[in-house]
Amino acid sequence: MTLQSHTVLTDVRSEDSVDPAARLAAMAGSTVIYLPGDPGYDEARTLWNTAVDLRPAAVAEPTTAAEVSAVVTASSQLGFQVAPVSTGHNAGPLVQHDLASTVLVKLDAMNGIEINPLTAMARVQGGALWGDVTEAAGSHGLACLHGSSPDVGVGGYLLGGGIFLYARRLGMATSGLTAVEIVLADGELIRADHTQHQSLFWALRGGGGNFGIVTAFEFSLYPLETVHAGMMVWDIDDADRVLRAWAEWAPTAPHEITTSMRILNLPDAPGIPESVAGRPVVCMDGAVLADKKRARRVLAPLRDLSPRTDTFAQVPPSSITRLHMDPEGPTPVTGDTALLGRLTDEAVDAFLSQVGAGTEHSLLSAELRQLGGALARKHPDGGALSRMDGSFLLFGAAIADTPENEARGKKDANDLVRAMSPWSTGRQYLNFAEEPVDVGDNYGDREWLTLTRVKSAYDPENVFAANHPVPPA
Numbered sequence: 439m440t441l442q443s444h445t446v447l448t449d450v451r452s453e454d455s456v457d458p459a460a461r462l463a464a465m466a467g468s469t470v471i472y473l474p475g476d477p478g479y480d481e482a483r484t485l486w487n488t489a490v491d492l493r494p495a496a497v498a499e500p501t502t503a504a505e506v507s508a509v510v511t512a513s514s515q516l517g518f519q520v521a522p523v524s525t526g527h528n529a530g531p532l533v534q535h536d537l538a539s540t541v542l543v544k545l546d547a548m549n550g551i552e553i554n555p556l557t558a559m560a561r562v563q564g565g566a567l568w569g570d571v572t573e574a575a576g577s578h579g580l581a582c583l584h585g586s587s588p589d590v591g592v593g594g595y596l597l598g599g600g601i602f603l604y605a606r607r608l609g610m611a612t613s614g615l616t617a618v619e620i621v622l623a624d625g626e627l628i629r630a631d632h633t634q635h636q637s638l639f640w641a642l643r644g645g646g647g648n649f650g651i652v653t654a655f656e657f658s659l660y661p662l663e664t665v666h667a668g669m670m671v672w673d674i675d676d677a678d679r680v681l682r683a684w685a686e687w688a689p690t691a692p693h694e695i696t697t698s699m700r701i702l703n704l705p706d707a708p709g710i711p712e713s714v715a716g717r718p719v720v721c722m723d724g725a726v727l728a729d730k731k732r733a734r735r736v737l738a739p740l741r742d743l744s745p746r747t748d749t750f751a752q753v754p755p756s757s758i759t760r761l762h763m764d765p766e767g768p769t770p771v772t773g774d775t776a777l778l779g780r781l782t783d784e785a786v787d788a789f790l791s792q793v794g795a796g797t798e799h800s801l802l803s804a805e806l807r808q809l810g811g812a813l814a815r816k817h818p819d820g821g822a823l824s825r826m827d828g829s830f831l832l833f834g835a836a837i838a839d840t841p842e843n844e845a846r847g848k849k850d851a852n853d854l855v856r857a858m859s860p861w862s863t864g865r866q867y868l869n870f871a872e873e874p875v876d877v878g879d880n881y882g883d884r885e886w887l888t889l890t891r892v893k894s895a896y897d898p899e900n901v902f903a904a905n906h907p908v909p910p911a
Contacts (some may be wrong), residue, residue: 489772588766687740
């Protein structure tokens, strides 16, 4: 549907008998719009997490910033909210909105990437994927603070914080942002950075997709031709001794290393390494930002635990986008999360009571991600979220391919988080929160007040419907 003249726009808006969604299609210019009942609607509304069943009033698939602007302007005029998504890894909380009055704006087609090797900077469009960015940067001997899978979207990851295997040394990915181009609620396309629209730029770095649709991100890259990365694997019967030793080592470990310790239950399927396939195992993956000699010293306490498999080696950064073995492509997933303080012996007992040897559960992964280091310090030029309130990030995830498996997986993930609640900081990392939560509880009082004031200044009518919404003050 591509009616695009201004005359038609005026005429269509005067016909009150025409369905608002149909009017949107006429007002959105050349943008592809899918409405309920259209042949492509069901495919268009399907996101990465296929367990999330969203039925919006319309789905827009813009290819340029001008088309994003046209969709936002038309949606606002017609009384629709706008929900921007890149891949939809964390789309579950969108169910809290009135989707019958919401336009889903998918940015998949806006995936351009530019690398400037002289300045070590990247400029990527709002729908780009981290796998493509790491490959482009790596061809110039540069690395980026990417997500845990190549098909994680740049947009949601950066706006929500962004942490993976370089985080204890280099901090949150969002703190490396230097500028964005964003379409505001009135359709205006502006640039926000440290010198213009500073409050908006602050809010975007950790405040999520509440303030507009980011059509381009600019961020720092790092001169890393190789990193020392890999995984260690133990039998599930070794979980008790390995987790206790790792939990004691992790808080004071050198900041060059970032690791993730997991109980994995991966299928025996193509693409799954033999060392972790078809049975429950203990798996720690990580990266050390140091040369081989220093990396060996840092890893020595973990190698003393006698892993059955040890793949740590000097590798190009682009090779570790699949190290975490996250599912790729559309996948039905459910999960739960919490930020934790120190892991005492009692905390390890509680964790293993849910997912250790001899337990029965449906979780594909029960993860404890190592925090601290640069993540514990507030970034001097950071935004709304520039540090993590905790020493460990807990995340339980299960496949939700049937209603029964979804219910069981959700229960098992909830039970894991509940068992660990005595050691919780009371906050969550919102990029991992698969259900609607009290968003304000996950920021400091001053940060939350500022976020709501920025929302009032840039989106007072609450046009943008984010997965983790910030209301106007």
